[in-house]
Amino acid sequence: MKTSIATVSISGNLPEKLEAIAAAGFDGIEIFEQDLIAHDGNPREVGDLIRSMGLEITLFQPFRDFEGLPEPLRAKAFDRAERKFDLMQELGTDLVLICSSCHPAALGGIDRAAADFHALGERAAKRNLRVGFEALAWGKHVNDHRDAWEIVRRAGHANVGLILDSFHTLARKIDPDTIRRIPGDKIFFVQLADAPQIEMDLLYWSRHFRNMPGEGDLAVADFMRAVVATGYTGPISLEIFNDQFRGGRPATIAKDGHRSLVALMDDVQRAEPAVELNLPMMPARANVEGVSFVEFATRGEDANTLGTMLKTLGFTHSGNHIAKQLSLWTQGDIRILVNCETTGYASSAYIMHGTTACDIGLSVNDAKDAVSRATRLGAKPFSQALGSGELDIPAIRGLSGSVLHFIDETSGLKDVWDVEFIGSTAPQTGAGLQRIDHLAQTMSYDEMLSWSLFYTSLFEMRKSAMVDVVDPDGLVRSQALETDDGAFRITLNGAETHRTMAGNFLADSFGASVQHIALATDDIFATANALAGNGFKPLPMSENYYADLTTRFDLSSPLLNRLQAGNILYDEDANGAFYQFYSRPDGGGIFFEIVQRTGGYAGYGAPNAPFRIAAQKRLMRAKGMPKS
Ligand code: MG
Ligand code: MG
Numbered sequence: 001m002k003t004s005i006a007t008v009s010i011s012g013n014l015p016e017k018l019e020a021i022a023a024a025g026f027d028g029i030e031i032f033e034q035d036l037i038a039h040d041g042n043p044r045e046v047g048d049l050i051r052s053m054g055l056e057i058t059l060f061q062p063f064r065d066f067e068g069l070p071e072p073l074r075a076k077a078f079d080r081a082e083r084k085f086d087l088m089q090e091l092g093t094d095l096v097l098i099c100s101s102c103h104p105a106a107l108g109g110i111d112r113a114a115a116d117f118h119a120l121g122e123r124a125a126k127r128n129l130r131v132g133f134e135a136l137a138w139g140k141h142v143n144d145h146r147d148a149w150e151i152v153r154r155a156g157h158a159n160v161g162l163i164l165d166s167f168h169t170l171a172r173k174i175d176p177d178t179i180r181r182i183p184g185d186k187i188f189f190v191q192l193a194d195a196p197q198i199e200m201d202l203l204y205w206s207r208h209f210r211n212m213p214g215e216g217d218l219a220v221a222d223f224m225r226a227v228v229a230t231g232y233t234g235p236i237s238l239e240i241f242n243d244q245f246r247g248g249r250p251a252t253i254a255k256d257g258h259r260s261l262v263a264l265m266d267d268v269q270r271a272e273p274a275v276e277l278n279l280p281m282m283p284a285r286a287n288v289e290g291v292s293f294v295e296f297a298t299r300g301e302d303a304n305t306l307g308t309m310l311k312t313l314g315f316t317h318s319g320n321h322i323a324k325q326l327s328l329w330t331q332g333d334i335r336i337l338v339n340c341e342t343t344g345y346a347s348s349a350y351i352m353h354g355t356t357a358c359d360i361g362l363s364v365n366d367a368k369d370a371v372s373r374a375t376r377l378g379a380k381p382f383s384q385a386l387g388s389g390e391l392d393i394p395a396i397r398g399l400s401g402s403v404l405h406f407i408d409e410t411s412g413l414k415d416v417w418d419v420e421f422i423g424s425t426a427p428q429t430g431a432g433l434q435r436i437d438h439l440a441q442t443m444s445y446d447e448m449l450s451w452s453l454f455y456t457s458l459f460e461m462r463k464s465a466m467v468d469v470v471d472p473d474g475l476v477r478s479q480a481l482e483t484d485d486g487a488f489r490i491t492l493n494g495a496e497t498h499r500t501m502a503g504n505f506l507a508d509s510f511g512a513s514v515q516h517i518a519l520a521t522d523d524i525f526a527t528a529n530a531l532a533g534n535g536f537k538p539l540p541m542s543e544n545y546y547a548d549l550t551t552r553f554d555l556s557s558p559l560l561n562r563l564q565a566g567n568i569l570y571d572e573d574a575n576g577a578f579y580q581f582y583s584r585p586d587g588g589g590i591f592f593e594i595v596q597r598t599g600g601y602a603g604y605g606a607p608n609a610p611f612r613i614a615a616q617k618r619l620m621r622a623k624g625m626p627k628s
Contacts, residue, residue: 001277003261004058004237005254006030006191012250014039014046018053020250024258025378028058030191030237031091043090051092058235059132059189060088061097066120067113067133067151068106068141074116081120085127095130095188097163100139100148108141114154121157132163132188137171137202145169149182161188165239166213166223167195167206176223184231191239192264194218210240212260214456215449224268228275236261244446256450259377263457282376283369285460288362288488291436292407292414294517295326295337295359297346302355305586306338312536313519313583313592314431314527319421323387328421332434334519335361335417344384345403352401354588357514359403360439362459362488367394367406367413374458391416399447399454400512431530437520437595438480438489438604442502443512445477445494451512452492455481461488469609472617473499480604491604501613505589516582516591518604524579524596528566531594538567539582539591539619545569545611569608575600580608585616 003026010017014035021029029050036046050057063084066077084096117133124131135148142148145164152162164187169176194216195209213220224236238257245253262282269277270284298306307317310329315336319328325340339346339358349358364370371394375381382395382403393413395405407413443451448466455461464480474497482489493515495503505515521527528538546564549555553572555563563570563579571578576599583592595605605612 001233001265001279002027002056002058002235003258004028004030004235005257006032006059006061006237006239007035008032009238009240009242009245009257010250010253011246011248015049016250018050018055020254022053022055023251024254026055026254026258028056028235028237030059030061030097030239031057031093032061036087036091043087047090047092057091057093058237059095059097060084060091060093061099063096063098065101065103065106066098067101067116068108069101069103069116070105070107073103073105077116078120078123082123085124085129088129089127094128095132097132097134097189099134099136100142102136102138102140104140106140110147110150111154113142113151114156117151117155117160118157121155121160125157125159130159130161130188132161134163134165134191135168137168137206143168144172144174146174146178149186152186161186163187163189163191164223164227165191165193166218166220167191167193167210167239170218170220170223171195171202171205176219176226179223179226180229182230184233187227187230187232187234189234189237190224190227190232191237192220192224192261193238193240194220207241208243210242211245211449212238212240212257212453213264214260215256215453221264221267221271224264225272228268228272228277236265244449248446252450255378256453259457260453262377263453280376283366283373286362286364286366286370286373286406286458288364288459288461288483290333290363290487291439292361292363292405293335293337293359294357294436294439294514295339295346295361296355297339297341297350297353297358298355299340299342299347299350302350302587303338303340306355309583309586309592310336310338312531312534314433314530314534316430319417319423322389322420322422328417331430331519332432334433334436345382349401353509353511353513355586355590356509356588357439357517357590359405360398360514361393361405361407363414364406364408367408367411370394370406370458371396377457379454379458390420399451400443402513431534432521432523432527433519433594434522435520437518437593437597438482438491439514440491440493440516440518440593441512442493442495442505442515444503444506445496447512448477448479448492448494452479452481455490459483459488467606469493469606469613471500471502471610471613473497474503476500476502476613478604478606478609486602489604501589501616508588515589516593518580518593518595521594521596524568524581524594525562525566527594527596528568528581537584539584539612539615541567541569541611541615569605569612571601571603571605571607573601573603575602577601578603578605580605582612582616584619591616
């Protein structure tokens with residue numbers, strides 16, 4: 001199955017677009033007439049340029065306002081078509097997309113449109129060209145693929161076929177299974193786009209908010225399942241109009257696009273096993289059973305600060321690596337590694353970002369499979385030279401240069417702690433912290449779709465709705481990704497301005513990374529007491545916060561007093577309650593959160609986030625730390 005993408009989906013000039021598309025692994029492109037006109041080079045040269053990059057031109061588009069016109073407009077439309085045919089022959093492509101007419105004078109009538117297409121098919125056939133008809137969701141008379149198909153069927157011409165576009169079908173809530181009635185050989189081309197579910201004008205929604213399959217809320221996989229069931233074997237092509245992508249890095253957008261198509265087709269093959277798609281085999285999404293470790297890169301005074309923080313949080317320094325300057329800190333099921341190496345990957349990460357979570361270890365069902373799927377989806381495997389006695393733990397590069405290691409039970413990788421670390425005899429006091437509840441990654445807002453696609457295409461995870469978090473100096477978007485059982489949870493926080501707490505962290509650390517780690521306890525008050533005994537200083541919350549809490553929830557005054565005494569924040573959902581308190585941020589803006597969930601509370605305390613951020617900023621301003 002050939003993969004393709006419309007040139008309009010990517011930013012840059014035509015050569016930049018083509019380079020990014022070819023590098024991402026696509027087989028072909030839909031050339032947008034705009035991109036041809038804007039380019040300084042004749043159509044024949046453009047065709048040669050495209051083919052020199054190993055790409056084929058799968059489609060030329062768009063040709064608008066063709067069918068159903070009265071004379072003399074009808075004759076003019078045919079003349080325009082002949083000129084497009086000339087251009088296609090120069091370029092070296094045989095298929096043109098005609099989208100359903102929005103012309104005010106278009107008359108409508110299925111048979112009139114079919115007659116126009118039959119006549120156009122005759123002209124196209126003389127030149128060995130083909131025409132494909134697409135129903136725009138906002139077409140004047142034709143805005144449903146079922147009507148477009150009826151026109152193509154009645155046109156009854158071998159050179160006239162149907163073009164399907166997932167956006168136009170799904171945005172109008174047309175059942176994609178109706179595609180299963182169409183013969184596969186009469187579908188000439190398939191365009192795919194997803195979109196977030198927003199109530200707005202169809203044309204505006206389509207032109208500005210389309211995104212890659214899997215990045216939005218439309219049932220693109222159901223649409224594609226219906227397409228493959230017809231026997232269609234032509235190209236599958238991304239046609240994405242998105243304001244963010246128009247300003248994004250061409251290489252990133254193209255890579256995301258290719259990743260989304262490969263993941264989608266794998267899902268489609270699994271859901272339609274009776275249809276043979278001849279795709280290269282790839283393991284299913286990995287089941288993440290939890291976070292095995294988080295590794296910080298740090299050094300010198302910064303390492304002491306982190307060590308002190310871990311001690312006051314009740315962690316035990318329970319081992320040192322056999323060869324590296326790498327210490328293991330544990331509590332409950334939580335492992336934190338502190339890497340002070342002066343060479344290698346962690347060292348570079350420290351030099352680049354300051355103290356940073358450079359590596360995340362995930363417990364998965366099968367570590368090798370996890371890497372193999374990630375690699376098929378465009379991720380780069382990661383490895384460093386192994387010292388003697390060290391295990392080869394499969395790993396990949398995440399986004400922004402981060403690293404993800406995979407640990408499983410079956411290949412003995414879980415023994416790494418015994419094999420590579422020499423235990424110390426420090427007693428396990430602990431403060432009741434049991435496991436990592438979630439990791440919070442901060443990134444710029446326009447990277448959020450890339451990260452969510454990365455995680456949801458590699459791992460069995462679902463995404464929750466995006467929420468807006470108000471920072472005193474701007475807005476931060478937050479989206480949670482989580483496994484069904486909650487064993488692995490990540491929140492993505494997208495900053496739009498550097499003046500927000502998240503945006504400032506991003507600027508300071510030169511790129512997306514983990515800004516806070518939430519550690520779960522089963523008794524928040526006992527943990528708060530134990531931490532206080534260790535000299536832990538929580539983030540102080542305002543009195544106003546607790547006064548407001550009494551108006552939001554029905555809390556007894558002893559409970560309220562205990563919350564306030566511990567600077568503990570509170571939230572509820574339909575299932576249960578959530579308790580959380582925070583450490584004070586370190587010099588680079590990294591902090592820890594302590595949480596307790598009861599009764600199956602499913603959120604992350606989003607209603608509290610504005611007050612937490614305001615408290616953090618008060619503290620940082622008082623300490624003369626960066627103002628925003
Ligand atoms: Mg389209
Ligand atoms: Mg959190």
